[in-house]
Amino acid sequence: MADGSLGFVAAGPSLPPTARAPHAAQTSKPELRRQPSGLALGAAASFCLATLRRRDRRGAARGRMQSHAELGSRETPAPHDLLLRVARGEPGDHTPVWLMRQAGRYMKDFRKYSERYPFRQRSETPDMAIELSLQCWRQYGMDGVIVFSDILTPLPAMGISFDVVRGRGPIVLGDLARTLEDRLQGGPDQIREVSSPEGFKESHGFLKETLQALRSETEKKCSLLGFVGAPWTLAAYAVEAGGTKEAAVFKKWMFSKPEVVDEFLRRMTVTISNYAIYQVESGAQCIQIFDSWAHCLTPELWRRFAAPCVKQVAATLRQACPDVPIIYFANGGSSYLRDQVTALAGHIDVLGIDGHMRLDEAAKIVDGTGLILQGNVDPYILRYGSESEVRQAVRDSIDAVGGPGRHILNLGHGVLQGTPEENVLYFVEESQAYRGTSEEYSSAEKELLAA
Structure with missing residues (x-):
């Protein structure tokens, strides 16, 4: 793409004025030096x-x-399936990398679409969704392309309507805060479950077309990720009718009528399980489960309402698609990471870590469980950091898990709007080039350089 250029050239290092050699006129007499x-x-x-x-x-x-x-383009370095290998527990010679929200408004080319077309038109029109999924990969060469979509996309198949309003975000229609119990009983507005992957063919044919095309574009070049929202997060989003800080309305249902919530979550779990399988059958090679609102839950509430649903989605997906790695990311869930490990080890392959926990601490918690980590560089480092700070954050993350090829590099959350495009390039390049502390400066070299 001609206009996909980042518009910068990396300059060579230059000495600050204080470090430059003195002018000849400033040297009054020669200095005697000892021979080394x-x-x-x-x-x-x-x-x-x-x-x-x-x-x-x-x-x-x-x-x-x-x-x-x-x-304005960059190829993913070999091996093309490194992300899948590492997700399955195989070590790599370097660390695979992708970014949550890597297709986003921080990119000029993306804004040409987002400023003109509504979100659902972009995400549900295959030609647009394909282009928006691939833009970032063509420019940066990440190890994974994730389909451009939304966690709420499967809701209409359940009879739950939603839209995405510019400047406000997603809104869910139907006043489930008041009518949830009634809509689980029956009638024309009943919330239904989608009991098989085939149940999405009619309502979500656009997604199949998008994934098939993406698989064709990325085959033997990089890995293709699909994703779903975790059942609790989607259920909470539906009842809250949009964004929320604490999911207070849904929590009221959880405490006052847990049996109603359990039935809603059961239908959501069946639906999301089949939606994940539908994505794999359409071409996705890896599935990430987003528990985007996990920060609203205490450890006890997560274990009671969220964890069983995630385990069931993973079990159903694993039975149908045994070779597909499963990633789980609980945004804000690092405060109960041990609970996640206890509940999900053996059910998922990769555990995403948000930005509120040190990755070396997370590595100690998952040690011996077979879980691979994903994460967790602070998105604000990419938003405001210098090139050296971005690259150092990448190296620190890789070193924290024991060296290259032992985890999947990502952010602690999504790429922020306003992030410089070149910083994303530094992030991806460093992950794929860094070979660990053995190729970096020795202690003696660090001391000399510091002096």
């Missing part, structure tokens, strides 16, 4: 050689970035 020993010369030569090698690597990286700036 052979040992010192050998150490200096080794350090210079190491420095030159690092500069060569950096020069090559700058050359690549300059090429990206000119071409």
Whole structure:
């Protein structure tokens, strides 16, 4: 795409004024210097050689970035299925990377669509959804493309209407805060479950068409991710009729009539399980389950209402599609990460970590469980950080789990609007290029550089 260029060229390092050599006129007399020993010369030569090698690597990286700036495109490095391999527990020689909300308004090309077409038109029109899914991958070369859609997309198949209003976000129609129990009883407005993947063919044919095309585009180039909303999050969204801070209305139902909530969650769980299978049958190679409102739940409420649904979705998907890795991400759920591990180990493959927990602490908690971690760089580092800060955050994340190829790099939440496009490039490049502390500076080199 001609207008997909990032519009920048990485400049070489320059010395600050205080570090430049003094002018000849400022030197009044020569200074006698001691001759260095052979040992010192050998150490200096080794350090210079190491420095030159690092500069060569950096020069090559700058050359690549300059090429990206000119071409506006970048290929995913081999192996093309690294994300799937690591998700299954196989170590890689580098760390696979994708970003939540990697297709978003931070990209100029994305805004050409978002500023003109309503969300549902974009996400439910295959040609648009395909293009918006692929834009970021073409530009940055992530290891995974995730289909452009929304967690609320399956609700109409259940008889629950929704829309996305610009400037306000998703809204769910039907006043379920008042009518939930009645709509579970029967009648023309009954909330129904979708009891098989085939149940989505008529209402969600657009998604199948989108995923099939994306699979064709990404085959043997990178991995294709589908996603679903976790049953509790979707149920809460439907009852709250839109965004909320604490899901207070749905919690009232949970405490006053838990049997009603249980039935609603049962139907939601059956539907979401089959929706996930439908995506895999349409081409998705990996499924992420988003519990976007997990921050509203205490550990006790999560164990009671949310965890059983996630386990059932994972079990149903695993039985139908045994080779498909399953990722679970509970936004705000790091405060009860141990509960997640206890409940979900053996049911899912990858556990996404939000930005409110150190990744090395999460690694200790999941050690020995077979779970792979995903995460968890602060999105604000990409929004406001410098190139060096973005790259260092990537290295820190990789080192925190024991080195490259041991987890899937991602953010602690989605890419923020206003994030510089070049920072996303630095994030992706560093993940795929970094080979661990052994190739970085030694302790002695760090001291010399610091001096």
